Amino acid sequence: MTLMRVLTRVGGGALLLAAGMTAEVKPTAPAQAPAAAAQNDVLQGHRLAFAGKGPEAIKAYQSALRRKPDLLEAWINGAVVWDSIGEPAKAAAWYRRTLKESPESHAVRAELGELELRRGRLGEARAELDKALAARPADPLALVARGRVALALNRPAAAETFLLRAVEVAPKLPIAWFWLGHVREEAGEHAKAIAAFDRAASADSYFTAARFRLARSLSRVNRVHEALAELDKLLSNDPQHEDYLRLAAALRPRLKDSPRAAPRPTPEPVWRPPAHAASPAQVAAPLPPSARVPVMRVGVGTTGMGRPLDWRGLWLEAPLGFEAYEGPRRVARAAPGQRLELRLAPGKKPTMELADADGLIAGRSRGALIIKPLGREPLWVREKWPGAPGRTRGLERRLRGALEVSFYKQGFKLVNVVDLESYTHGVLSAEMPINSPMEALKAQAVLARTHALYIRQGTPRHREDAYELCDGQHCQVYSGVKAETERSRAVVEGTRGRIVTWNGRPVSVLYSSNCGGHAQASGEISGWGATPYLQGRPDAPVEAGSPWSPWELRQWLRTTPPAFCAPSAYIHPSHFRWARVITASELETRLDRSLKTGTLKWIQPLRRAKSGHLNGVEVRGSKASKRVESEIRIRGLFGPGSQRSSLFIIDAEYDVRGRPARYVFYGGGWGHAVGLCQSGAMGRALKGQSFAEILRSYYTGVEIGSLRY
Numbered sequence: 001m002t003l004m005r006v007l008t009r010v011g012g013g014a015l016l017l018a019a020g021m022t023a024e025v026k027p028t029a030p031a032q033a034p035a036a037a038a039q040n041d042v043l044q045g046h047r048l049a050f051a052g053k054g055p056e057a058i059k060a061y062q063s064a065l066r067r068k069p070d071l072l073e074a075w076i077n078g079a080v081v082w083d084s085i086g087e088p089a090k091a092a093a094w095y096r097r098t099l100k101e102s103p104e105s106h107a108v109r110a111e112l113g114e115l116e117l118r119r120g121r122l123g124e125a126r127a128e129l130d131k132a133l134a135a136r137p138a139d140p141l142a143l144v145a146r147g148r149v150a151l152a153l154n155r156p157a158a159a160e161t162f163l164l165r166a167v168e169v170a171p172k173l174p175i176a177w178f179w180l181g182h183v184r185e186e187a188g189e190h191a192k193a194i195a196a197f198d199r200a201a202s203a204d205s206y207f208t209a210a211r212f213r214l215a216r217s218l219s220r221v222n223r224v225h226e227a228l229a230e231l232d233k234l235l236s237n238d239p240q241h242e243d244y245l246r247l248a249a250a251l252r253p254r255l256k257d258s259p260r261a262a263p264r265p266t267p268e269p270v271w272r273p274p275a276h277a278a279s280p281a282q283v284a285a286p287l288p289p290s291a292r293v294p295v296m297r298v299g300v301g302t303t304g305m306g307r308p309l310d311w312r313g314l315w316l317e318a319p320l321g322f323e324a325y326e327g328p329r330r331v332a333r334a335a336p337g338q339r340l341e342l343r344l345a346p347g348k349k350p351t352m353e354l355a356d357a358d359g360l361i362a363g364r365s366r367g368a369l370i371i372k373p374l375g376r377e378p379l380w381v382r383e384k385w386p387g388a389p390g391r392t393r394g395l396e397r398r399l400r401g402a403l404e405v406s407f408y409k410q411g412f413k414l415v416n417v418v419d420l421e422s423y424t425h426g427v428l429s430a431e432m433p434i435n436s437p438m439e440a441l442k443a444q445a446v447l448a449r450t451h452a453l454y455i456r457q458g459t460p461r462h463r464e465d466a467y468e469l470c471d472g473q474h475c476q477v478y479s480g481v482k483a484e485t486e487r488s489r490a491v492v493e494g495t496r497g498r499i500v501t502w503n504g505r506p507v508s509v510l511y512s513s514n515c516g517g518h519a520q521a522s523g524e525i526s527g528w529g530a531t532p533y534l535q536g537r538p539d540a541p542v543e544a545g546s547p548w549s550p551w552e553l554r555q556w557l558r559t560t561p562p563a564f565c566a567p568s569a570y571i572h573p574s575h576f577r578w579a580r581v582i583t584a585s586e587l588e589t590r591l592d593r594s595l596k597t598g599t600l601k602w603i604q605p606l607r608r609a610k611s612g613h614l615n616g617v618e619v620r621g622s623k624a625s626k627r628v629e630s631e632i633r634i635r636g637l638f639g640p641g642s643q644r645s646s647l648f649i650i651d652a653e654y655d656v657r658g659r660p661a662r663y664v665f666y667g668g669g670w671g672h673a674v675g676l677c678q679s680g681a682m683g684r685a686l687k688g689q690s691f692a693e694i695l696r697s698y699y700t701g702v703e704i705g706s707l708r709y
Contacts, residue, residue, distance in 0.1 A: 038067035042074050046549045049077070052606030052616060054085035057550075072101050073549075076108060080550040086602050088119050088654065106135045107555065110142040117145050117152075118653040125149050140170035141558060144179055151183055159183045167199075172567070174203040175579040175664075178210045185217055193217045201230075204574035206644060208234055209581045216247065224251050224258035237642075242589065292709035293419040296452055297467040298478055300381070300403075300414040301395045306462060306470030310411035311395065313384035314342040316354075316403075318373035324354060324363060325370045332363030341384060342369075342405065342412070350407045368406035370417075378481045379403055381414070398481035400426075406466075415467045416480070420707075421496060423469075423478065424448045428488050430477035432678055436570055437685035440678070441491040443694045446704070447509045447676060450499040451476055454506040497707035500695055502533055507702060511676035514575040515539050516647045516669025517556070517563035518547065518611035519677060519698065526615055526629040528674070533699045536611050539564050539680040541687060553612045557649055557666045564683030565669070571679045580639050580665040587638065587663055588621075594637060595628075597621025603638075603650055603663070613673060614646045631672055644670040675699065 045060035061078040064071050079094035095112040099105065113128030129146045133139065147162035160183050166176040181196030194217045200210035211230050218227035231248045238244065301309050316322065317339040324332045332354045334340050340362055345351040352369060354362040373379040381403060383395040401418030418426075427448040428434070432441060455461055455475060456468045462475075471478040500507050508531065510522070518538050523530030540563045547556040560566060560577060567573040588600035599622035606616030606627070616629045617637075628634055634646045648667030655661040669677075676698040684694045692704045 034067040038064040038071050038074070041067065042071065042077070045074070045077060045081075049081050049084075049550045050548075050608045050610075052604070052608070052618075054081050054604070057081050058085075070101050072098055073551075075101065077550045079111075080554055083115065083651075084550070084605060084649075086604075086652070088115060088652075091115060092119065104135075106132050106139070109135075110139055110145070111554075113142065113149075114145040117149055118651060120654060120656060122149055122152050126153070138169045140166045140173050140176060143169070144173075144176050147183065148179055151179075151186065156183055156187050160187075172203060172573040174200040174207050174210060174574065175581070177203065178207065178213070178581065181210070181213055181217070185213065190217050190221050194221070204578055206574070206578065206639075206642070207580065208237065208639065212243065212247075219247065219251055222254070222258050224254045225260050227251055228255070240593070243586070293421055294453065294456075294707075295401075295417060295419055296423050296456065296469060297404075298416045298418060298423060299462060299465055299467040299470045300397060300399070300416050300478075300480075301383075302470040302472055302474075304472060304474070306465075306472055306474030308408055308413040308465055310409035311383055311414060312344070312411040314395075314405075314412070315382040315384050316340050316342055316371060316379065318379045319377040320373065320375040322371055322373045322379055324365070325372065326365040326367045331365050331369065334362070336374075343384075344411070352405065352407075352412070368404060371403040371405065373402075397479070400481060413466075416471075416478075420449060420452060421492060423452060424492050425484050425488060426478045426480045427452075427476055427483065428491060429483040429485065430479040433570075434485055434487050436682050438491065439685035439689060439691045439694060440681040441488075442495045442691035443676065443681050443685075444678070445492050445495045446498045446500060446691060446695060447511060448476060449495075449497075450501075450506045450509045453499060454508055457506060459508075495691065497709055499705050499707060500699055501703050501705040502701070504705070507533055507699065509676065509699065510534060510672070510674045511678060511698075512669075512671025512673055513677075514565045514571070514645075514668075514670040514679040515611070515673035515677035516576065516613075516645060516667075517561055517565060518673070519675070520609040520611040520613045520673045522674050524609035524611075524613070524615060525631050525672065525674065528631075533702050534674055535700045536609060537700075539677050541683075547612045548610070553608075554649055554666075556612070557647070557668050563680070564687070565677050565679035566683065568683060568686065570682045570686070575644070575670045575679060576668060578644055578667050580643065580667070581662065582639060582665075583662050584660045590639075591619050591637060592621065592623075595619055595621070595626045596623060597626055598623030600660070602660070603652075605650065611673060612647050612668075614648065638665065643667060645673065647673065 041060050041064035045057045048057035048060055058078055058081055061074040064074040075094050075098040079091045079098065082091035082094060092112060092115055095108055095115065098108050109128050110132040113125050113132055116125035116128060126149050129142055129149060132142050133146060143162050143166035147159045147166065150159035150162060163176060163180040163183060167180060170176055177196050177200035181193045181200060184193035184196055194214060197210050197214035197217060200207055201214050211234055215227045215230035228248060228251055231244055234244045299306065299308055301311060303309060317334065317337060319336060321334045321336045321338065323330055340354045340356055342352060342354055345353040345364060349366060351364055351366050353364045356362055371379060378398040378400050381395065381397045381399060399416045400422040401416055404415040404417055405412050424445055428441065428445050431448065432444040452469055460468065462468060462470060469475040500509050517540060519536050521536040522528045522534035524536060542562060547553040565571060566576050584600060591597055591600060597619050601620045601622065604618040604620065605614055606618055608614055614634055615631065616627060617634055619626050619628065628637060631646050635643045643665065645667060647669050648665045651664040652660040653662040681694050684697065695704060696702060
């Protein structure tokens with residue numbers, strides 16, 4: 001294989017992966033010719049690099065080069081690995097050797113120029129980037145790097161020119177808008193800086209560095225209310241962040257002297273989902289449940305971990321009225337449209353009472369109540385603020401089936417007793433936008449139904465809470481009738497009773513928002529365990545293979561390769577590819593707070609899945625070095641709030657003493673990437689795949705069964 005296949009970029013900046021090369025390639029026999037033996041060394045280097053053994057990978061590449069000194073694949077991948085283990089000078093030398101063998105490689109030259117920028121060697125960076133841009137003038141990341149070089153050389157006008165060109169050729173690239181805002185901020189052009197930072201933050205709501213710069217720029221022109229609004233968003237994700245707290249504390253005394261400005265114009269969206277006709281406020285009932293449809297017990301109004309909350313006062317009403325029962329005894333009956341308040345009665349013994357708008361008691365109970373709406377209309381449940389009639393807080397639901405109310409702590413626990421099909425109606429659009437392609441929605445409906453049965457039959461999560469499922473992300477989001485529309489009813493009824501099975505039983509249908517272009521196997525994530533139907537595979541319309549080498553992974557994450565989950569009318573660009581910028585001091589504070597590592601020395605990626613997802617990171621500090629192997633913790637450690645996924649690479653930028661001063665993360669996807677990729681399901685549906693084909697693409701060897709009702 002020649003390096004030119006690896007280095008070529010095609011249509012829209014996407015990477016053309018090497019044909020025929022996969023992570024499963026077996027080493028050839030040792031008696032082969034030097035070229036074949038060298039290729040085996042290279043493959044071993046790739047495996048070692050993905051196992052987090054950078055020095056050993058370098059030795060494998062060096063062995064390959066002793067056998068075949070002009071083997072470009074060894075030079076280019078060695079350069080990436082040298083960079084990843086904190087040896088940027090050696091990385092630059094290996095990039096230069098690659099260019100000696102392949103001087104026309106735009107991709108390598110652009111990477112070298114950016115590396116020299118990160119090393120602070122501005123003259124070398126400018127020279128290499130100018131050559132790269134002469135060959136490919138529309139490379140957005142090269143334009144961003146060239147703009148940053150100009151800024152570092154104190155040439156703000158030239159910097160702005162390069163960055164304006166970057167946002168012109170890549171208007172959906174948040175990091176380009178971020179650095180454009182930085183240039184304008186440095187020049188004191190705060191209005192223009194606000195516009196640029198706003199574009200960056202709007203293009204990727206998780207890009208917290210852009211949002212903080214936006215807040216700071218707003219504060220500098222006395223737009224204090226707007227600045228604090230942005231800081232509130234940041235503090236909701238990271239309430240201990242010192243910079244956020246410091247700026248917020250400085251701004252609050254200025255509120256009284258700051259006028260409330262008119263809302264600033266919303267920047268032109270970089271992405272807009274297709275629209276469907278709005279659903280009517282009144283939603284007709286779905287098909288009536290059969291007596292054979294399973295009935296689920298769903299905790300309503302639960303915590304983030306799915307535990308019950310104690311609700312103190314509730315308004316209840318239904319279009320055709322409702323009845324309340326304590327066992328077989330009817331406690332109260334509400335007329336059509338009549339609202340009754342459910343509350344704790346005064347007295348020593350726990351007692352519930354239902355009262356009308358005039359305070360007249362309709363009924364009392366010392367045991368659990370079952371609230372049943374009459375007819376097929378839903379029950380409307382709303383929380384009442386104590387002492388403030390008519391005001392609601394967080395709970396407002398319309399629910400089909402019955403509502404079980406029992407005593408819990410200082411209030412009530414709520415459980416919706418609802419048939420499986422009505423439950424699926426209440427989950428569908430809460431877990432996937434209802435404007436998604438129809439076959440993708442059908443796949444999601446099948447998953448909702450399957451997931452509920454899997455938890456109920458095999459892995460009870462809430463046995464001690466006396467329900468089977470909660471209504472939040474801990475199980476799956478359930479919104480009740482609010483989630484129903486004409487479109488959702490067509491989807492659920494079109495898949496009525498369909499579930500995903502393995503050996504005749506419901507399976508664990510894990511799914512995530514966006515896999516980044518390659519699903520990972522459950523067995524590759526620490527602590528998850530291998531499952532035969534949860535395998536890793538490319539999520540691409542063509543067999544592109546895995547990003548199996550360090551160089552390919554780097555290019556794959558910094559471009560937009562072909563994938564079913566790539567940006568489209570239904571898939572937001574920042575869900576597929578994203579970037580983060582964080583100072584070394586900020587990251588050091590976060591890591592020391594969580595890991596007690598002291599002064600941050602280095603972040604070393606360890607084991608990667610075949611998909612490229614990180615399943616191990618070592619944080620090296622002055623006090624300790626700590627390994628982190630939890631997928632969710634890896635995501636949470638390296639940025640305010642969370643990284644969207646563990647599929648990322650890390651670039652260090654160095655100060656004049658050669659110490660890391662800033663880190664830039666380039667990542668892909670959103671979520672754990674195991675099982676179905678929701679964005680990929682949308683892309684597959686757009687390509688004409690049926691819901692059954694979509695499901696079989698993500699769950700290896702399963703059947704699409706049908707419940708008999």
